[in-house]
Amino acid sequence: IFPPELRFAFLKFFNRIFHLFSSYCYFDITEIDGVNTNELYNAVQLYLSSSVSIAGNRLSLTRAVNSSSITFGLSNNDSIVDTFNNVTVLWEHVVTQRQTQTFAWRPLPEEKRGFTLRIKKKDKTLILTSYLDYIMERANEIRRKNQDRLLYTNSRGGSLDSRGHPWESVPFKHPSTFETLAMDPIKKQQIMDDLKDFAEGQMFYQKTGRAWKRGYLLYGPPGTGKSSMIAAMANHLGYDIYDLELTEVHSNSELRKLLMKTSSKSIIVIEDIDCSINLTNRKKNSSSCSNGTTQRSYYDMETRPGSGSGEESGNGNTITLSGLLNFTDGLWSCCGSERIFVFTTNHIEKLDPALLRSGRMDMHIHMSYCDFPSLKILLKNYLGYEEEDVDDDVLKEMERVVEKAEMTPADVSEALIKNRRDKEKAVRELLEDLKSRGEGIVKDGKLRGHNGNMTELEIVEEEEKRAIDSQNEEEDTDEEEIEVVDNICKD
Ligand SMILES: Nc1ncnc2c1ncn2[C@@H]1O[C@H](COP(=O)(O)OP(=O)(O)OP(=O)(O)O)[C@@H](O)[C@H]1O
């Protein structure tokens, strides 16, 4: 009977009167704010999902694309009570039909969803901001726990996606964990403790005035588990991985942009650092050491072959060592927090001493050939064998030959996978393999430990020491720190 205008005005007036006398205030959090997705809506949904699962009668269940678990949610137009700092609030999930759109650049969903938060007026100033911050934090935590890690790559070569992001991501499902990683248990525990101290060390880093980040350099021959270690780290901490392909980065400023677009709680990985950035093509200050390796100076910045003068050219289309160093520990590296940098290399002796100096890569981890403790872990992983399941003599024989054989964990895994249906055969063949390789290497004269010369392992250690020594001559480094690095390497 009433014209719509009048009805609308009446409703508005009624609403105002109602709000005037009401002791509550209301906040609407809609799913889509203009054209952008409202992050707060997703956060509230996740946050409520943790408390709703126990409380609600009627729930909606969802499983997101990247997720490995199911989340509960409030059903349409349902509500739930929550308490925060002894203040009670009410959340309502409001779903209404959207009017049909005639034309839109981006079609909106048919339903209009939102949460309404009801707080007593007197409590509003007390909790609103801290409550919303708390929700965001909790939601991130839940997301990390529920969702599989993401693996980001910059393989697009500098181009941005529709949201201006230089990184592409895929769900990261690498099953490697510290448990499955075959390496010396003491060394493994050291690394796990170090990671734990890092992840829980916010106060420490703040107190000491250090940026909350840590660098690891993994070095060793191919197939010794460097990539597996990175995956284990990510799975252990629940961090995402940014796999930085340096060859796709064209300039230092692009590198900086990539860094700025990484999130906190992430591991930034540069694999095979000696291959992706040419650290050998030095012009200035390069001199040959007595052992034939080349000493390089920190100030000698040329990194790409054919980049001309050896300095970053004016248009900035080269990426230099200084750019890379800035990336890891310059001012820009602190534009987020809780970041781990991991570099891997097969040839630590090829790396620039500037990259190796202590404080830059906090921990140098040598991933070496399979030793006896690692072998036992692999037997357990692949055959389900505990120590007592293997014949004592066989075990002793394995212990005797395993280090001489210089088989990588990848080789051993391969040998075990091949015969995993017949476990005894697998062990037998592995032992034979180890023996023949051990003997073969001794015959080739590669392993000369017995006649007083160096073993392969010692050579690598020696090479690293030399690299650090040579850089010591250039920079006055803190000796105490070097010692720590050396101790870790010696393990
Ligand atoms: N320490 C290890 N523990 C368990 N498995 C291992 C280990 N090392 C290697 N492997 C097995 O070998 C395969 C190759 O290992 P991985 O890719 O981690 O080696 P890598 O050191 O990164 O080699 P590259 O230097 O060639 O990149 C893995 O899929 C894993 O199954």
Ligand SMILES: [Mg+2]
């Ligand atoms: Mg690898």
